[in-house]
Amino acid sequence: MAAFGTQALQRLPLYLRLLREWALEAREFASGAALAAALGLDPIVVRKDLARTGVRGTPRVGFPVNELIQALERLTGADREIMAVLAGVGRLGSALLGYPGFRRQGLRIGAAFDAAPERCNLILAGTPVFPSNAIVETVLRLGATLGILTVPADRAQRVAEQFVAGGISAIWNFTPAQLDLPEGILVQREDLAVSLAVLLHRLQERSV
Amino acid sequence: MAAFGTQALQRLPLYLRLLREWALEAREFASGAALAAALGLDPIVVRKDLARTGVRGTPRVGFPVNELIQALERLTGADREIMAVLAGVGRLGSALLGYPGFRRQGLRIGAAFDAAPERCNLILAGTPVFPSNAIVETVLRLGATLGILTVPADRAQRVAEQFVAGGISAIWNFTPAQLDLPEGILVQREDLAVSLAVLLHRLQERSV
DNA sequence: TAGATTGTTAATCGATTAACAATC
DNA sequence: TAGATTGTTAATCGATTAACAATC
Numbered sequence: 001m002a003a004f005g006t007q008a009l010q011r012l013p014l015y016l017r018l019l020r021e022w023a024l025e026a027r028e029f030a031s032g033a034a035l036a037a038a039l040g041l042d043p044i045v046v047r048k049d050l051a052r053t054g055v056r057g058t059p060r061v062g063f064p065v066n067e068l069i070q071a072l073e074r075l076t077g078a079d080r081e082i083m084a085v086l087a088g089v090g091r092l093g094s095a096l097l098g099y100p101g102f103r104r105q106g107l108r109i110g111a112a113f114d115a116a117p118e119r120c121n122l123i124l125a126g127t128p129v130f131p132s133n134a135i136v137e138t139v140l141r142l143g144a145t146l147g148i149l150t151v152p153a154d155r156a157q158r159v160a161e162q163f164v165a166g167g168i169s170a171i172w173n174f175t176p177a178q179l180d181l182p183e184g185i186l187v188q189r190e191d192l193a194v195s196l197a198v199l200l201h202r203l204q205e206r207s208v
Numbered sequence: 209m210a211a212f213g214t215q216a217l218q219r220l221p222l223y224l225r226l227l228r229e230w231a232l233e234a235r236e237f238a239s240g241a242a243l244a245a246a247l248g249l250d251p252i253v254v255r256k257d258l259a260r261t262g263v264r265g266t267p268r269v270g271f272p273v274n275e276l277i278q279a280l281e282r283l284t285g286a287d288r289e290i291m292a293v294l295a296g297v298g299r300l301g302s303a304l305l306g307y308p309g310f311r312r313q314g315l316r317i318g319a320a321f322d323a324a325p326e327r328c329n330l331i332l333a334g335t336p337v338f339p340s341n342a343i344v345e346t347v348l349r350l351g352a353t354l355g356i357l358t359v360p361a362d363r364a365q366r367v368a369e370q371f372v373a374g375g376i377s378a379i380w381n382f383t384p385a386q387l388d389l390p391e392g393i394l395v396q397r398e399d400l401a402v403s404l405a406v407l408l409h410r411l412q413e414r415s416v
Numbered sequence: 417t418a419g420a421t422t423g424t425t426a427a428t429c430g431a432t433t434a435a436c437a438a439t440c
Numbered sequence: 441t442a443g444a445t446t447g448t449t450a451a452t453c454g455a456t457t458a459a460c461a462a463t464c
Contacts, residue, residue, distance in 0.1 A: 005455065006406060013405040017384060031421065039386060044457065051423065059421045059463045077408030091303035098299060101384065101401050106408065145411065170411050172404075176225060176309065178247060186414065188407045190400075193309050196380075197221040198214060199396045200285025200314065203353065203378050206394065213431065239445065252433065259447065267439045267445045423462070433452065439445085 004075065008049055013105075014039050015049070016072040020104075023065050031062035078106045083144045085168075087159045088151030089114040089129055092174060096150060098125040110142040115155070135159065139166025146170045153177045212283065216257055221313070222247050223257070224280040228312075231273050239270030286314045291352045293376075295367045296359030297322040297337055300382060304358060305333040318350040323363070343367065347374025354378045361385045 004012070018038055022030055032050050036043040050063055053071040057063040073079040086093055089112050096102075097112060112129045114120055120131045130138055139147070139162075147163035149156055149171055156177035163171060170186040173179060179187055212220070226246055230238055240258050244251040258271055261279040265271040281287040294301055297320050304310075305320060320337045322328055328339045338346055347355070347370075355371035357364055357379055364385035371379060378394040381387060387395055 004409070007455070009406050009409055010402050013399070013401045016405075017401065018386075033421075042457085045455095047422070048456085057422055059423090060419080061464075062421075075409065076405035077412050078405075080412075082408060082411070091299055091306060095299035095303055096400075099400065102404065105401060105404050107404060146407075170407065172407060178226075186407075186410055188403065188410070190403055191221070192304075192307065192398075193221045193225065193313060194218050195396065195398055196310065196313055196315060197284035197286070198217050199354070199378065199380060199394075200290060201212070201217055201283065202394055202396070203290070204285050204288075215431070241445075250433085253431095255446070256432085265446055267447090268443080269440075270445075419464105421463085424460085426457105426459080428457065429455085431452100431454080433450105435450080436448085438447070440443105 004049075004052065008052070009075075011039075011041065011045070011049055012072050012076050014041075015046075016069065016076060016078070019065055019069050019072065023069060027065055029058075029062040030065050030068065032057070034062065076105065078104065081106050081108050082146055083142050084109045084146040084148055084172075085111045085113065085135070085139055085142065085144045085163070086127070086148040086150060087113040087132070087135065087163070088149065088155075089119050089124060090150060090152075093148075093150035094124055096148060096174075097127050107146075109148070110144060111138045113138075113159075115151075132159070132162075135162040136166040139163060139168055144168055146172060148172045148174070150174045212257075212260065216260070217283075219247075219249065219253070219257055220280050220284050222249075223254075224277065224284060224286070227273055227277050227280065231277060235273055237266075237270040238273050238276065240265070242270065284313065286312065289314050289316050290354055291350050292317045292354040292356055292380075293319045293321065293343070293347055293350065293352045293371070294335070294356040294358060295321040295340070295343065295371070296357065296363075297327050297332060298358060298360075301356075301358035302332055304356060304382075305335050315354070317356070318352060319346045321346075321367075323359075340367070340370075343370040344374040347371060347376055352376055354380060356380045356382070358382045 015035060032047040033043045036046040055063055055067045055071050084107055086109055109127050112127050113132050113135050114129055115132045120129050122129050147168040151159050153175045156175040160171055160179050160181060164181055164185055172188050174190045223243060240255040241251050244254040263271055263275045263279050292315055294317050317335050320335050321340050321343050322337055323340045328337050330337050355376040359367050361383045364383040368379055368387050368389060372389055372393055380396050382398045
């Protein structure tokens with residue numbers, strides 16, 4: 001099993017989601033060609049990706065669905081549970097709390113935080129919401145690994161520092177803020193402005 | 209000015225956002241090194257990107273901020289207004305309606321739609337919300353180019369088809385649904401499951 | 417047997433990285 | 441002049457694409 005680059009890695013959850021559906025329909029084998037057709041991808045790319053999972057396929061038959069699912073779950077980290085916390089229970093934050101797909105990927109959001117007192121001490125989508133001054137303590141108590149950042153941009157740095165003080169090792173940053181954190185903290189930016197720029201550029205390209 | 213690949217393109221909005229801040233501080237010149245340091249990027253990459261904008265820099269001084277901003281606005285499509293509509297005013301949809309950054313990128317959301325009558329005929333963040341059966345007509349009337357899809361996954365295909373019937377040419381798909389649309393419709397997937405998988409994989413990698 | 421599919425190797429392409437010359 | 445920064449060319453790396461052999 002070889003290493004996956006970022007681009008190949010981004011296709012794995014797509015395979016996984018589709019294969020799980022197929023497993024529910026009791027399909028035992030899936031060919032690379034069938035996956036490619038269903039996802040609108042190039043069959044050669046899919047075959048290459050599947051080969052790199054280490055699962056062996058059978059000519060004329062395809063790959064065993066359950067084995068593929070297991071391999072993909074391992075590769076995407078869905079086979080182990082990650083404890084996360086979320087700060088900022090605004091519209092975006094509560095949308096994320098209510099997103100059911102995360103659970104299937106092994107993400108457990110154990111606590112949320114908000115600066116506004118009226119949003120605290122409730123339970124949203126099964127997750128208790130605490131005031132911001134409880135961040136460090138709660139992160140420590142839960143042993144959380146991942147911090148999800150959906151606060152206003154001007155609070156992002158401060159909250160991120162509290163995450164780190166609580167022992168978090170990765171931050172999923174939904175704010176446009178540029179975080180300045182100690183080495184070794186994994187920060188993944190989730191920036192809608194970036195996605196939109198890519199989309200607009202492509203749109204412009206084709207209208208030329 | 210050369211072409212930008214997807215990866216380089218994703219850095220342009222980061223430069224643009226920072227340069228706009230610097231412009232407000234009346235900074236006239238920005239060096240690639242300074243941008244790289246502020247954004248945590250490799251200086252070589254930044255220099256290459258800036259060179260490809262076509263703007264000329266001056267050794268020891270840097271690039272003229274205003275010229276860079278103009279070039280980046282053109283490249284990211286922020287210099288022309290795109291008319292968009294949004295379907296699905298749930299938590300995610302209303303979060304997007306309230307996001308102020310889109311406007312600065314040239315995105316104008318002229319109308320929103322929802323299947324629930326109690327969410328219709330209101331105005332959210334300046335955008336009127338109409339019932340779903342008004343999609344085709346409204347898209348036509350506005351001459352909208354882009355459709356933003358934040359409906360539940362099982363409605364995605366149907367709504368996407370209505371977008372297309374109204375004459376939309378690109379869809380920003382926030383649902384996990386696989387859309388089956390005519391050739392020539394640009395579909396950009398915005399899939400949190402994909403981002404999460406990348407994050408979890410990286411997290412796993414380093415803990416090994 | 418024939419044909420579809422996997423598996424592997426090579427070729428192409430593009431992006432990143434490195435090195436260095438040019439310039440203010 | 442010295443030194444920082446841009447601009448350019450070459451080298452490296454990785455991903456995609458293509459071609460074809462192996463296999464059921």
